Amino acid sequence: MTTHDDGPGGRDDRHPTGNRQGGVLADSVRVEAFSDGVLAIVITLLVLNLRAPEQRGAMLHELFQQWPAYVAYLASFGYVGVIWVNHHQLFTRIASVDSGLLWRNLALLLTTSVLPFPTAVLSSAFQLGDRYDQVTAVVFYSLVAAVMAGTWLMLFHYLATHGHLLARQTSASFFAQERRRALLGLVAYLVAALVAQWQPLAGLVIAAVLPVFYGLTSEGWAMPWAARG
Amino acid sequence: MTTHDDGPGGRDDRHPTGNRQGGVLADSVRVEAFSDGVLAIVITLLVLNLRAPEQRGAMLHELFQQWPAYVAYLASFGYVGVIWVNHHQLFTRIASVDSGLLWRNLALLLTTSVLPFPTAVLSSAFQLGDRYDQVTAVVFYSLVAAVMAGTWLMLFHYLATHGHLLARQTSASFFAQERRRALLGLVAYLVAALVAQWQPLAGLVIAAVLPVFYGLTSEGWAMPWAARG
Amino acid sequence: MTTHDDGPGGRDDRHPTGNRQGGVLADSVRVEAFSDGVLAIVITLLVLNLRAPEQRGAMLHELFQQWPAYVAYLASFGYVGVIWVNHHQLFTRIASVDSGLLWRNLALLLTTSVLPFPTAVLSSAFQLGDRYDQVTAVVFYSLVAAVMAGTWLMLFHYLATHGHLLARQTSASFFAQERRRALLGLVAYLVAALVAQWQPLAGLVIAAVLPVFYGLTSEGWAMPWAARG
């Protein structure tokens, strides 16, 4: 009756037999659930960087003065949202998880769950800091994002070379292509860090626009061409 | 290669509707889980706005003085609770999620997870602020709620025009009706923002009562009539 | 192979057909998941009440001085743990959730997720406050706990009178008995609040011991006798 009943083998098959054979650690359900938990918490914790004004008679003014905190909030919320969509897409292509994949996934979660910190640095620098502080903040944010792109690269590379972990419809060559998408991000965030030294706002714009690109290509950037062909 | 391929009904059946065909991204399970996570965290984080008194010998007095924080806490807890119930109801009518739905759902989660901030502004304004601050706080809270009503409107409109994403028992016309419910909220919160300019407490009462309405109509407001007919 | 495969009807049956018939809103899976999320967050947020000492050369001393915060942390952690076990036990006896149950469950989550606040008040009063503040804090904590016992009472009463929501092996009379367990808690926490007026530490001990009782009787207190008979 529900759409889930279409075939034999409902959800309970997620504890497949023999999840400790041949280096295959476990199926991916609990890894996904844990990752979802971490990403949901990170995206929600960002709000703690927004503080209620406390100065009697000047709250409207104080609310306006916090605008860099709102921009940083929106940028990081969008960023984590895009990471979640990409992570979600990634795991639809994975059937099993071995320990190599598990640790690489944890590295990705590390770089993601640290994001509220550079976000707070950013909003602090554009509220209270001078130009030098703003350079510092944008470079710091961009470097964290570059390291995160590096963890995506590691993940994609691992999957490109460990085809037996993939779902049936997915070929390892898909992830060989995905590596280029991650590499582009790594380079682009380093460029943002460089540009910020000269003009912090310009670096910030690059860093803020990149998640939009990853949002649009979350199903793999080969897709548009593949669909046409 | 993996043990998943051995029999019928491996892991991949969890994407029953062909998750890369025709723009259908994936089934709704992980989207629901992520949304539940975000909503559970938001509703629980609200408590961080309540601070323990620290002045020796005056703790009872300080506890009483914080009453606006308690009212704001209760109102926002109820609000997020109602959002969760409505979201839950919504997804019982959705079978698949495409990227358009995914991004609109993220927009809804954004406006929801920012709620602890206007809540804190509200309790700050009614504890420490003057009348002008209170106007600011109620207008701000109402505007955030109005934007959230707008994201519900977008969601309902999308579902009204993308019937292939719906569960079998649900017709697109159901969501055509739901749009009116969201539109009403959008208008009512804007009215609350206007009224607050003249009388902040009156605006606040409107904003606090609206979730009660959405709680009562969480199964769709056509329901009572439909049941009678 | 796994223990889950024993019968037909794996996990996917949790979207049973027709979840909007006869006032039955939905099955209980997502309600459990949301409740688990809230309880997991509350139990983990408690740690934010523990602050690292910041005075150079006196950190050991400061750590010792915080002992009331540790006691409050342990008591509330145990309390939420017991709530989770009881909630878990409760939902093994529930098959479907209607909106009456949904709102009563939300009321229970409200009184639970506010717990970090009276916990912080308690540790503040025993660290910085005078005897009068300690009375305030214990009375406040006990009253919150009494209200929570009241929400359990409402839940049990609702289930005792809505047998069609229960799982097959459970009779409504079970919850008729459970009401007494909740009523006892309600009375005992009010006694704790009264005793605290005269001797705060004695009230606190009562309030701290009660969760132990609910932990021991989480499978229903009729159980030991039933097992003997």
Add this chain to the structure above:
Amino acid sequence: MTTHDDGPGGRDDRHPTGNRQGGVLADSVRVEAFSDGVLAIVITLLVLNLRAPEQRGAMLHELFQQWPAYVAYLASFGYVGVIWVNHHQLFTRIASVDSGLLWRNLALLLTTSVLPFPTAVLSSAFQLGDRYDQVTAVVFYSLVAAVMAGTWLMLFHYLATHGHLLARQTSASFFAQERRRALLGLVAYLVAALVAQWQPLAGLVIAAVLPVFYGLTSEGWAMPWAARG
């Protein structure tokens, strides 16, 4: 009455092993979900110990000065990550949960979710404290970790003596061996606490390296030999 009873395989099949027979409380799914939630929240809350600098013109300097906070963050993130992997591995070997296991699991979650506190103490001591504070902080961190090793020991011992809770492929003797792994941790963290009295940094290095060992042996340390044999 409810729609769940109509066919075979209703909702209750999720407690396949008869959840109220012979002291077996329930299957492990909800216990895993709750534990995952707690671990995901702990690992993500750690970031709240990292504070954005607020001194105009000196943000780069302040960011560098916080280095002990970064080291503590990385160490504790890795630690909780390793705990999660070990917990995940543990529950692939458990079929049912009784109340003895439930409470022992809660004890483990308690010692884990308190971790942000000794982490904050550590970073405070190495940022602001003198040598005496650093000894305090490392001893404190090591003692918390030793108590946690004790809860693992209790868990493993319980499973070694309650074979009927285990999954079919797992023998109780596996957990008899695992006890030694936990005992080693208990002793090693006590050694770290002792060494710290003499040389705090040396104690810290021991405490920081131990999770690496538990990460490498998360599938049980008998594994490498077993594989060879």
